[in-house]
Amino acid sequence: MKDKPSPRPTILEAVELSGRGREEASDCARADLAAPLVGRPELVELRESSRRADEALCRAALDVPVPEGLGQRILARLVLSSVDAVGEFGPAADAPRPARPAVAPKNARSRRRWIAAAAVAGAVAVVAVGLTVFWQPKPYSTAQVLDTAVDRFIAGQMPPGEPLSKSVLASHPLSREIRRLPGTRWRKVDNFLGHEAVAYEMSTAGGARATLFVVPCRRSIVGLGVSPPSRPRQATGGKAAAAWQSDGMVYVLVVAGNDRTYRMFLDLGRPLA
Amino acid sequence: MTEVAGALDIADLVAQHHAAVYRYAYRLTGSEADAEDLTQQAFLIAQRKLDQLREPAASRSWLFTILRRVFSKSLRQNGPRPAGDLLLDLENVPEQTPPDLPIDPEELQKALDELPPEFRMVLVMFFFEDCSYRQMAEQLEIPIGTVMSRLARAKARLKAVLFVDDGRSSTDLPDATMSGKRRS
Numbered sequence: 001m002k003d004k005p006s007p008r009p010t011i012l013e014a015v016e017l018s019g020r021g022r023e024e025a026s027d028c029a030r031a032d033l034a035a036p037l038v039g040r041p042e043l044v045e046l047r048e049s050s051r052r053a054d055e056a057l058c059r060a061a062l063d064v065p066v067p068e069g070l071g072q073r074i075l076a077r078l079v080l081s082s083v084d085a086v087g088e089f090g091p092a093a094d095a096p097r098p099a100r101p102a103v104a105p106k107n108a109r110s111r112r113r114w115i116a117a118a119a120v121a122g123a124v125a126v127v128a129v130g131l132t133v134f135w136q137p138k139p140y141s142t143a144q145v146l147d148t149a150v151d152r153f154i155a156g157q158m159p160p161g162e163p164l165s166k167s168v169l170a171s172h173p174l175s176r177e178i179r180r181l182p183g184t185r186w187r188k189v190d191n192f193l194g195h196e197a198v199a200y201e202m203s204t205a206g207g208a209r210a211t212l213f214v215v216p217c218r219r220s221i222v223g224l225g226v227s228p229p230s231r232p233r234q235a236t237g238g239k240a241a242a243a244w245q246s247d248g249m250v251y252v253l254v255v256a257g258n259d260r261t262y263r264m265f266l267d268l269g270r271p272l273a
Numbered sequence: 274m275t276e277v278a279g280a281l282d283i284a285d286l287v288a289q290h291h292a293a294v295y296r297y298a299y300r301l302t303g304s305e306a307d308a309e310d311l312t313q314q315a316f317l318i319a320q321r322k323l324d325q326l327r328e329p330a331a332s333r334s335w336l337f338t339i340l341r342r343v344f345s346k347s348l349r350q351n352g353p354r355p356a357g358d359l360l361l362d363l364e365n366v367p368e369q370t371p372p373d374l375p376i377d378p379e380e381l382q383k384a385l386d387e388l389p390p391e392f393r394m395v396l397v398m399f400f401f402e403d404c405s406y407r408q409m410a411e412q413l414e415i416p417i418g419t420v421m422s423r424l425a426r427a428k429a430r431l432k433a434v435l436f437v438d439d440g441r442s443s444t445d446l447p448d449a450t451m452s453g454k455r456r457s
Contacts, residue, residue, distance in 0.1 A: 053432055054399075060376035061400035064296040067309060071291045074316050078283060081317055113282060166306045 069188060073171055076196055080216060080248075140193055142223035146234045146241045148193055149213045149252035153239060158209060161185030161201050172198035172214040175244075175251045177228050179267050189213065202265060210255040210265045217250045228253065232262045283320045290333050291316070293401070297337055300397045301344050303386040311347070315340040337402055338412060341394060348390055376435055384434040392427040399424055 162168075168186050181202045189197040197215040224245040232240035232255070240262045243252040255261045294315055299308035318339050319326075326335050385393055398409055406424075410417040 050428075053436070054428065056376050057381070057428070057431060057435075058400050060378045060381045061300055061397070062296060063378040064299045066292045066295050067305065070295060070309065070312070071287055073309075074287050074291055074313055075284060077313050078287070078316060078320050081320065113284070167309050170310075 067167070072196060073167065076171060076216065080218075140219075140221055142221060142233065142243060144193065145221060145224070145243050145250060145252060149211075149243070149254050150234065150236070150239055150241050152189055152192065152199070152213065153211050153241075153254040153256075155239070155256060158185070158201050158203055159187060161187040161199075168198060172216070173247070173249065174200060174214070175212065175228070175246070175249075177244075177267050178202075178212055178251075178253065179265055181265075204264055208255070208257060208261050208264050210253060210261070212265075213250075213252040213254070215250040215252070216248060217245070218248045221245055221250065224250065228266055230263075231259050235259075283316070283323060286319060286323075286332055286336070287316060290336050293333060294336050294340055297340055297397060297401050298344070300382070300385060300400065301340075301393065303382055311340060311343055314343050318343065334402060334404070337398075341398075341412070344390075344394070380435060381431070384431050387434070388427055388430065392423050392430075395420055395423045396427040396431070399428075 162185060164184060164186060172186075174180070178200075179202075181204065184200055184202045187199050187201065189199045192213065192215050195215050195217060197213050200212040200214065201209075202212065203209045221243075224243055226244060226246045228244050228251070229242050232242045232253075234241045235258065239254055239256060240258055241252060241254040242262065243250060245251070253262065253265060255265060291312065295308055295312045298311040298315070299305065302308050302311060315336060319336055322339075326332060385396065388396065395409060395413070398404070398412070402409075404412070406417050406420050410420045413420065
């Protein structure tokens with residue numbers, strides 16, 4: 001283009017305007033921006049070129065990989081937020097709720113979801129069909145917690161997992177009393193007593209192995225202290241395990257070994273129970 | 274989406290829209306961690322304000338609006354920043370776009386990250402939301418002429434970076450003030 005009677009930025013804006021639809025150009029208040037194109041057929045090719053470029057840009061813009069498990073993490077956070085809003089968890093059918101004027105659930109299924117969501121103290125396993133697995137206010141015992149963790153411990157070689165990431169550490173933080181070992185990886189653990197948990201797989205330089213299960217749970221479990229016990233509470237089949245609860249998380253450390261192996265994974269600079 | 278006489282379930286919104294919301298957030302922030310955090314915040318707000326959503330069909334645009342506001346708020350909280358501008362070296366804007374030129378999504382993000390946030394936002398709205406200039410102006414609370422100007426200049430900037438014949442990373446980048454750019 002050699003003849004440029006209008007400043008170039010105005011032409012670009014005119015090309016942009018004319019490519020968006022007749023309703024925009026017909027707006028008399030915006031007609032001045034479309035004016036540079038009037039009587040300038042040579043700019044039609046520029047407009048077509050611009051449209052092709054826009055299509056290419058849009059395709060590329062939408063091409064973003066979504067992190068695995070994002071939907072479940074979001075739901076877990078929403079559930080925790082619901083529990084915080086309601087207070088002590090439990091069936092919320094009779095509890096006062098925030099006002100929901102226009103879109104209150106109208107059928108029993110939706111109502112059950114909201115009651116259950118208010119009662120859940122941890123993560124949710126089901127996404128697509130809606131929340132169907134809820135934390136029921138059963139009195140889980142320390143023994144149940146330990147048994148579950150020992151069952152989910154993968155003996156032998158360190159199982160595959162993902163490198164640590166900010167988002168996982170934010171939703172399922174490592175216990176302060178556990179040593180930060182290089183090479184620690186994490187994996188998702190579905191339905192740990194009805195919660196979505198994370199297992200941090202750790203090993204020492206000498207080859208000792210352990211798994212720290214981190215389970216979001218605000219309900220206080222009888223028998224659990226706020227820091228790791230000095231000795232494992234359960235030892236069976238070549239595994240030893242202990243659990244504690246703090247900051248809304250239940251932690252269960254399972255080691256392949258005995259008391260001595262268990263202490264290898266604790267940060268002994270901190271007080272133990 | 275599960276709908277019963279207008280009733281909405283946050284779980285359904287998450288299932289249907291979390292991927293799109295994340296992609297939008299990623300294009301705004303350029304960071305996976307920030308995008309996930311922004312997405313989480315958007316759905317937390319959506320959960321609290323679910324009763325304000327009257328039309329289920331508008332769920333996605335509603336979520337995008339929440340996301341944009343959270344992003345804008347985070348920019349303000351990062352402290353005062355110089356007003357963004359985007360001066361174009363117009364001689365470097367290609368006259369014609371090479372046909373069928375594939376665009377590397379990561380190169381696109383690098384180019385987006387170089388834009389001032391207010392230009393980036395209109396551009397991301399353009400990519401993800403099928404709305405008119407007037408709707409964009411109303412959503413962003415800026416004049417419609419500003420929307421068109423920013424969009425035209427931002428796209429021209431991207432084209433200058435992404436479509437130059439002598440390579441993706443042209444050293445003759447238009448002079449631009451980078452402000453409020455966030456990186457993880």
